[in-house]
Amino acid sequence: MSAPVILRDVTLLHGRRPAVHHLSGDFAAGSLTAVIGPNGAGKSTLLRAIAGLHPAQEGRLSVARERIALLPQAAATDRQFPISCLEVVQLGHWGRAGAFRALGPAERRAAHDALAAVGLEGFERRPVGSLSVGQFQRVLFARLLVQDAPVILLDEPFNAVDARTAADLLALVRRWHGEGRTVIAVLHDLDLVRAQFPRTLILAREPIAWGPTAEVLTAENRLKARMMSEAWDADAEACGLAA
Numbered sequence: 001m002s003a004p005v006i007l008r009d010v011t012l013l014h015g016r017r018p019a020v021h022h023l024s025g026d027f028a029a030g031s032l033t034a035v036i037g038p039n040g041a042g043k044s045t046l047l048r049a050i051a052g053l054h055p056a057q058e059g060r061l062s063v064a065r066e067r068i069a070l071l072p073q074a075a076a077t078d079r080q081f082p083i084s085c086l087e088v089v090q091l092g093h094w095g096r097a098g099a100f101r102a103l104g105p106a107e108r109r110a111a112h113d114a115l116a117a118v119g120l121e122g123f124e125r126r127p128v129g130s131l132s133v134g135q136f137q138r139v140l141f142a143r144l145l146v147q148d149a150p151v152i153l154l155d156e157p158f159n160a161v162d163a164r165t166a167a168d169l170l171a172l173v174r175r176w177h178g179e180g181r182t183v184i185a186v187l188h189d190l191d192l193v194r195a196q197f198p199r200t201l202i203l204a205r206e207p208i209a210w211g212p213t214a215e216v217l218t219a220e221n222r223l224k225a226r227m228m229s230e231a232w233d234a235d236a237e238a239c240g241l242a243a
């Protein structure tokens, strides 16, 4: 498929209120796109919809969904569960292996290798509840490595991690891009977006601009996003809904 994610006039609701309103565009195969916008702009809801975790109430959202990996926002991840780093990484095999089949030696090896690739060799048996925020984010990136998905969705992947961890994780993002995977990342650091992400979508519930980062990330578009967000009536319902 030339574009693994295609949106045509998509509206996503929470209850009757739109989180994303009339969004159209394609995430082309192999593209590396930053999704930016103010708080509450619908960015997480969009990623969840692409991952198949939120329905599109209006419009058409086509996704090659059989192999898609989502890194949720850290705040949305419960890690009080008594589970080791290796077990979390091995969960990445579920999509292909199924939940109830024992993993083979190659799959177990892949999970060990992924932990080593994110700098956590020796952490296999550590409970995830004992990790720092940055170490846990590395574990989740190791799980993404094991998932080996052609489409990877990252929700604020570098939030609350130190510069060294962010640089290491960004190197993995660049590697995935080099391998031809489609990567979509919600980000707030505009310098990072400018330097590392060739394409940008600015969202303020409605799309403000989508295209090459140098063309999209203008002061005018950012101001437009802020004004749109501030002017948005939090109680407004989607325009297609009957009163």
Ligand SMILES: Nc1ncnc2c1ncn2[C@@H]1O[C@H](COP(=O)(O)OP(=O)(O)OP(=O)(O)O)[C@@H](O)[C@H]1O
Residues within 6 Å of the ligand: 014, 015, 018, 019, 037, 038, 039, 040, 041, 042, 043, 044, 045, 046
């Ligand atoms: N589970 C939910 N139930 C009701 N409303 C929700 C829910 N999740 C999100 N919303 C609302 O939908 C809108 C978009 O939220 P979303 O989390 O997608 O925005 P965001 O751009 O990711 O924000 P942030 O940058 O703060 O993470 C917000 O007004 C939010 O309050």
